[in-house]
Amino acid sequence: DAGVTQSPTHLIKTRGQQVTLRCSPKSGHDTVSWYQQALGQGPQFIFQYYEEEERQRGNFPDRFSGHQFPNYSSELNVNALLLGDSALYLCASRGSTEAFFGQGTRLTVV
């Protein structure tokens, strides 16, 4: 049983560009959340998708958007990248109570 998988593992982008990160949830999970973990910080909630709709959103600007597909996989899109967007982006799928996390995508904005 595959856990939560994310791609790519590492990414380098230039300031002002756009990026798309991908996530496949754990088998049987239909809810996907995205978190941003800046260096030396705890993860911060970006948003959550369920039934292909954004259900909850944290304190992130509209440059951060997402999508969920019928197979429950999800994408995180970030437009107009800033240097401060450099972070580890974590995807989580939710079981009955706890969340299961992928290994993350390390985004570096230069």
Place this chain on the structure above:
Amino acid sequence: AQSVAQPEDQVNVAEGNPLTVKCTYSVSGNPYLFWYVQYPNRGLQFLLKYITGDNLVKGSYGFEAEFNKSQTSFHLKKPSALVSDSALYFCAVKGQTGANNLFFGTGTRLTVIP
């Protein structure tokens, strides 16, 4: 608003000694509390959770946590530390009723000294 605090950035313990990683929480209503561990260049691994019931919760890899409502604490413990336990530990609390997002602490780096 929900939040957790991890007062120690770094905890050092000798191999074989008991370890404690501290966490305090602030919630409205009953807390759903979690501990996660993060190894270098990896995502978060679930260790244990408190939803309701016994105040002592047992989890993966020999870890346990004690829920204390009066002190609003949820400290992570292990009777005998291993070098392989060295990692970054995060305490988290679930959002308010109807919300599923987690609020994480800033993390505690545990180093087990051989």
